[in-house]
Amino acid sequence: MDQIVGKDASERSSDHAVDPVCGMSVTISPDARRADYDGEIFYFCSDKCHTKFKADPVYYASGKASDRRMTSQAGAQYTCPMHPDIVRDEPGSCPICGMALEPMLPSDEPSQELTDFTRRMWISAAAAVPLVILTMGELVGLPVRDWIGHQLATYVEFALATPIVLWAAKPFFERGWASIMNRSPNMWTLIAIGVGAAYIYSLVATFLPGVFPEVYRMGAGVGTYFEAAVVIITLIFVGQVLELRARERTGDAIRALLDLAPKTARRILPDGTEYDAPLENIVEGDRLRVRPGDAIPVDATVMDGTSSIDESMITGEPLPVEKGPGDTVTGGTINKNGSLVIEAARVGADTMLSQIVEMVSNARRSRAPIQGLADKVSSYFVPTVVLIALLAFVAWLSFGPEPALVFAIASAVSVLIIACPCALGLATPISITTAAGRGAQAGVLIKDAEALERMAKVDTLIVDKTGTLTEGKPKLTDVAALGDESEETILTLAAALEKGSEHPLAEAIVEGAKEKGIKVGNAENFEAVTGKGVRGTVLGRAVALGNTAIMRDMSLDTSAAEEAADVLRAEGKTAMFVAIEGKLSGIVAVADPIKESTAEAIKVLHEAGLRIIMATGDNERTARAVAQRLGIDEVRAGVLPEDKKALVDELHAEGRKVAMAGDGVNDAPALAAADVGLAMGTGADVAVESAGITLLRGDLNGIVKARTLAVATIRNIRQNLFWAFAYNTLGVPIAAGVLYPVFGLLMSPMIAAAAMSLSSVSVIANALRLRRLKL
Numbered sequence: 015m016d017q018i019v020g021k022d023a024s025e026r027s028s029d030h031a032v033d034p035v036c037g038m039s040v041t042i043s044p045d046a047r048r049a050d051y052d053g054e055i056f057y058f059c060s061d062k063c064h065t066k067f068k069a070d071p072v073y074y075a076s077g078k079a080s081d082r083r084m085t086s087q088a089g090a091q092y093t094c095p096m097h098p099d100i101v102r103d104e105p106g107s108c109p110i111c112g113m114a115l116e117p118m119l120p121s122d123e124p125s126q127e128l129t130d131f132t133r134r135m136w137i138s139a140a141a142a143v144p145l146v147i148l149t150m151g152e153l154v155g156l157p158v159r160d161w162i163g164h165q166l167a168t169y170v171e172f173a174l175a176t177p178i179v180l181w182a183a184k185p186f187f188e189r190g191w192a193s194i195m196n197r198s199p200n201m202w203t204l205i206a207i208g209v210g211a212a213y214i215y216s217l218v219a220t221f222l223p224g225v226f227p228e229v230y231r232m233g234a235g236v237g238t239y240f241e242a243a244v245v246i247i248t249l250i251f252v253g254q255v256l257e258l259r260a261r262e263r264t265g266d267a268i269r270a271l272l273d274l275a276p277k278t279a280r281r282i283l284p285d286g287t288e289y290d291a292p293l294e295n296i297v298e299g300d301r302l303r304v305r306p307g308d309a310i311p312v313d314a315t316v317m318d319g320t321s322s323i324d325e326s327m328i329t330g331e332p333l334p335v336e337k338g339p340g341d342t343v344t345g346g347t348i349n350k351n352g353s354l355v356i357e358a359a360r361v362g363a364d365t366m367l368s369q370i371v372e373m374v375s376n377a378r379r380s381r382a383p384i385q386g387l388a389d390k391v392s393s394y395f396v397p398t399v400v401l402i403a404l405l406a407f408v409a410w411l412s413f414g415p416e417p418a419l420v421f422a423i424a425s426a427v428s429v430l431i432i433a434c435p436c437a438l439g440l441a442t443p444i445s446i447t448t449a450a451g452r453g454a455q456a457g458v459l460i461k462d463a464e465a466l467e468r469m470a471k472v473d474t475l476i477v478d479k480t481g482t483l484t485e486g487k488p489k490l491t492d493v494a495a496l497g498d499e500s501e502e503t504i505l506t507l508a509a510a511l512e513k514g515s516e517h518p519l520a521e522a523i524v525e526g527a528k529e530k531g532i533k534v535g536n537a538e539n540f541e542a543v544t545g546k547g548v549r550g551t552v553l554g555r556a557v558a559l560g561n562t563a564i565m566r567d568m569s570l571d572t573s574a575a576e577e578a579a580d581v582l583r584a585e586g587k588t589a590m591f592v593a594i595e596g597k598l599s600g601i602v603a604v605a606d607p608i609k610e611s612t613a614e615a616i617k618v619l620h621e622a623g624l625r626i627i628m629a630t631g632d633n634e635r636t637a638r639a640v641a642q643r644l645g646i647d648e649v650r651a652g653v654l655p656e657d658k659k660a661l662v663d664e665l666h667a668e669g670r671k672v673a674m675a676g677d678g679v680n681d682a683p684a685l686a687a688a689d690v691g692l693a694m695g696t697g698a699d700v701a702v703e704s705a706g707i708t709l710l711r712g713d714l715n716g717i718v719k720a721r722t723l724a725v726a727t728i729r730n731i732r733q734n735l736f737w738a739f740a741y742n743t744l745g746v747p748i749a750a751g752v753l754y755p756v757f758g759l760l761m762s763p764m765i766a767a768a769a770m771s772l773s774s775v776s777v778i779a780n781a782l783r784l785r786r787l788k789l
Contacts (some may be wrong), residue, residue, distance in 0.1 A: 031056070034074040035063035051075050066292075072283065073295040091118045107188075109196060128255065134182040135251035141174045142248045145241035168220050168238055175240035179213045183247045199396040205250060207400070211430035212243040274346035275367055279311035280304070282355065300358045304349045312345045313365045314356035321352025395433075395739070399746060403429040406750035414751075421751075421760070428749035428761050433742050441734035444781040449727040456789045458709060458720045465706025467731075468689040469724035471671045475619060475717065476661065476684065478676035479630035479640055482694055483714070484606040488519060490526025491587055492603035496575055504600035506532050508559050508592050510552040514540040519588060520548075522604045543567075547590065558593040559602070565591050570598050586639040608640065615714030616644050622721065625670075629658050629684070658684035675709075675717060692717060719789040726787050734777045741776075 031040050038059040040046060047058040051071045058064040067074045092115035094100040094108035106115050114127040148167050151158045159167040190206025193199055216238035218225065278290040282301040293311055296302070301317065304310055310323070322334035325347045334350050337343055343356060346367040362368065403426040410422035450460040460466060477483055493501045509527035512520035514537050527534050537550035537557070546567070547560015558564055565572050570593055572579075579589040579601055587605035591598060616626060629650040630637050637651035650661060658674075662684050665672045674681065674688035685691030693708045709716030745761075753759045 033057065033059045033063050034077075035066050038063075070291045070295050072281070073291060073297075078295075078297050092116060093118050107192070109192070131185075131251055131254050134185075135248065135255050138178050138182045138244060138248040138251055141178045142241070142244045145171055145174055145244050149241045171238060171240040172216070172220050175213065175216070175244050178244045178247055179209065182251070183209055186247070186250065203396045205246070207396070207430055208433065209243050209246055212239040212246075216240045216243070272367075274309065275365075276309045276311050294362070296358055296361050298358050298361055302356050302358060304343075304354045304356060306349060306351050306353060308349050310343045310345050310347045310349060310356070312358045313360035314343055314345075314358050316341045316343060316354055317357050318355040319353050321354055322350040324348040324350055395742075399429065399433040399742070402746055402750055403433075410751060425749065425751050425760070429746055432745040432749045432761075441738050441777055442731050444778055445727055445730045445734060445784065448781045448784040449723055449730075449787075452784050452787055452789070453720070453723050456716075456719050456723075458707060458716050458723060458789075460723075461706045461708065465690050466724045466727045468671065469673065469707065469720055470728045472673040472690055472721070473623065474625045474627065474665055474670040474672045476627045476629050476658070476665075476672060476674045476676075476688070477646075477714075478681050479606075479628055479637060482675050483612050483628070483640060483644065484608050488522040488588075488604050488606050490522050490529075490602065491605045491607070492582055492589075492601070494578060494601040494603075495599070496578075496601065497597060497599045499594055499599045501600070502530075502532070504592050504594075505530065505602065506535075507552045507555065507557045507594060508600075508602050510535040511537045511540070511548055511550050511557050511559055513537065514550070515542060515548055519590070519604050523602060526604075556595055559590055561590065565593060565598065568593060568596065570596070572598060575601060584639050585643075586637075608643065609713055611713040611715050613644055615718060616646065618718050619714075620645070622718075627661070629653050629661055656683070659687050662687045673717070675714070692720065722789050723787065726784060730781060730784055733780055737776050737780065 029042055031042055032038070033040050034056050036059060040057040040059050042057060047061065047064045049056050049058070049064065049067055049071070051067075052075060054075070056067060056075065058067065092102045092105055094115055100108050100115070101118070102115055108115060116125070116127075147156060148158055148171055162170075186202060186209065187206045189202035193203045219238045275293060277293055279293055279296050279300075280288055280303045281291045281296070282288050282303055288303055296312055302311060302314065306321070316337050316339050318339060320336065320338040323337050323343055324334045325344065337354070342359070343354070344367070345360075345365045360366075406429055407422045407426040410425050414421045446460070446466065449466060453460050490505075493505045495501050495504060505523075505527050509524050509532060512523045513534055524534055535552060537552050540548065540550040542548050543560065543564055546564035547558065549556070549558035549560075549564070551557070558568060562572050562576075570591075572591055575591065575598060579591070582589040582601070582603040585605070587603040589601055589603045592600040592602060619626060625648075626646050627648040627650065628637060628641050628646045630653065634649075634651040637649050640646075641649045650657070653661070658676075658681065662672055662674060666689075672688045673690040673692055674684045675692040675694070676685055681693075685693060691706050707720050709720070748759075749761045751760055
């Protein structure tokens with residue numbers, strides 16, 4: 015069917031109508047799907063469109079859906095996780111590395127590549143177990159090969175290995191071939207050459223054993239390396255599955271952001287009728303009702319009602335903000351206690367939440383792959399190994415003893431087998447796996463290897479205040495008497511009065527009184543004065559608590575107490591006056607306490623040479639008070655999510671290596687854009703998902719531990735790479751036959767495989783040293 019973009023969904027010719035939902039042309043017939051609304055008949059191309067219309071007939075009948083179709087943007091795009099500059103309009107493979115392209119915006123659909131690789135991994139592992147038993151069983155008292163005979167054992171090995179190499183490892187060979195065709199040798203090139211060489215040699219040894227000289231015979235036949243090929247394939251799949259799972263989890267950050275917005279919004283029609291409409295159908299100018307406890311659906315302006323709005327998921331600050339007519343509210347925030355009527359101002363991709371999603375997505379894709387170092391070295395190593403194998407083949411064929419061809423093939427295969435990328439492939443993941451386990455023991459969760467690599471180079475740390483430097487929960491800090499009343503009496507009366515309030519500051523006062531052993535009573539004649547405070551009667555005494563405005567309403571002069579209040583405010587606290595029986599009697603202060611470990615952690619980080627910047631959505635005075643107490647180098651106060659991201663970009667432009675520590679949704683774009691994102695485990699899920707490292711215990715000492723772990727891990731990876739290449743550097747010339755003219759020694763493929771295995775064992779043993787790392 016043709017799609018018709020028209021303003022009015024009800025427009026139709028004599029025999030055709032326009033589907034008001036999708037814009038398709040529908041043939042009018044007695045069997046056509048239809049719906050009556052407001053005296054008009056609408057026709058639909060499918061049950062899906064019919065159902066959508068019934069859910070929100072006002073929206074579709076008004077023609078607004080048609081207007082949106084006219085301005086709709088292109089569909090989903092796909093990119094390569096290793097080469098983010100590759101962007102396509104449909105799924106496929108990366109032309110550089112052959113990896114499957116993934117959606118730029120994650121969806122809830124399962125990863126086809128992860129599902130496929132997981133299946134291939136288990137099938138490969140199932141084949142690897144009997145192969146290892148067949149070839150190495152006698153080492154553990156299971157001489158299976160002797161029981162069934164060498165020839166039959168070889169055929170069984172061939173039968174087990176062939177489907178694994180030709181089917182399971184097919185993606186490896188495709189990517190290896192793609193790397194050759196695109197002149198970008200990488201890990202897949204090494205894997206394809208190594209596995210292919212082992213398998214082809216084994217095929218020849220199985221079906222043409224007579225072409226090999228006696229020196230290559232081991233008992234009843236020539237040794238094969240089917241098990242080596244299959245074990246290598248299995249290990250590669252294990253690493254790939256772990257990587258794919260980690261890559262899939264990076265999309266959880268965006269999914270967590272999208273989940274902040276409700277699925278529906280309660281639309282108010284001009285006649286006062288209300289109904290729940292799908293969120294995607296809300297347009298600018300719509301009037302919506304937000305009930306207590308509901309999430310604000312879109313960025314909007316309050317038209318009627320007052321309430322406290324919890325903006326912590328957007329700003330990271332725990333204290334709700336009072337909102338009334340004329341104030342703006344942000345989609346995704348929570349309406350705490352009042353009913354609001356709002357008018358939609360920004361919807362869809364224009365909302366702050368959508369912009370944050372886009373920033374997180376873009377920052378996530380901008381990161382370079384951790385395997386870049388190995389791939390860069392491999393780009394020189396692979397051609398060199400292949401060249402040496404060819405030179406060895408030609409040299410033996412031209413100058414070697416008879417049968418020269420057999421010696422030439424054997425030496426070339428030995429070169430390729432000893433240059434197997436198994437150790438190179440293990441160098442990074444085995445260290446990361448071990449480091450991740452060690453970090454978890456110390457409360458430092460590592461999301462990916464790249465985060466560790468970059469953490470070791472960080473020279474600037476950006477920290478959020480709330481939940482990072484502070485506890486993230488307001489607490490009662492001070493009670494000061496200004497007259498004859500005792501501090502205990504002031505707190506007793508204040509707590510009883512605040513017991514009737516739902517404000518978080520009230521909760522802090524009540525909890526503070528309970529912690530001091532005070533039994534909190536009840537208040538009578540309770541009244542909440544919006545934006546000012548509360549008042550009522552406690553134990554027969556008139557009590558009021560709040561800011562200067564409520565005291566002024568009671569004709570009380572607070573000028574004499576302002577100095578004491580300013581001292582508290584300078585310490586980052588919220589000061590509130592208490593009046594008893596019409597007399598100013600005291601001050602109570604509430605604050606978000608600084609974590610006990612923060613000061614010492616900052617001192618250690620300074621000693622390590624890090625510059626520390628605090629970026630917070632809090633007010634300037636409170637932020638500077640906290641920074642001064644902790645010795646923080648620089649303060650950026652009153653910042654929005656895009657400001658934090660801009661700060662990271664600014665520091666990058668200065669050549670800084672930036673780590674960002676935070677715990678709120680407002681930190682997510684900066685966490686994703688920074689060289690390293692450090693999330694407090696006590697914070698928002700989106701902050702944790704956007705970060706490369708999570709501090710499980712939510713304390714800054716974890717940053718010190720993370721840096722120590724990062725430095726040790728990168729050093730360990732470099733050691734692994736060195737040993738992997740050192741074995742190859744020494745082994746390749748020997749495999750090529752350089753010792754033969756002097757000592758008459760020629761390395762067989764079996765010895766080459768043993769050397770390759772030794773390099774893998776050394777890499778694993780070195781990585782396991784990280785388990786004993788002192789953090």
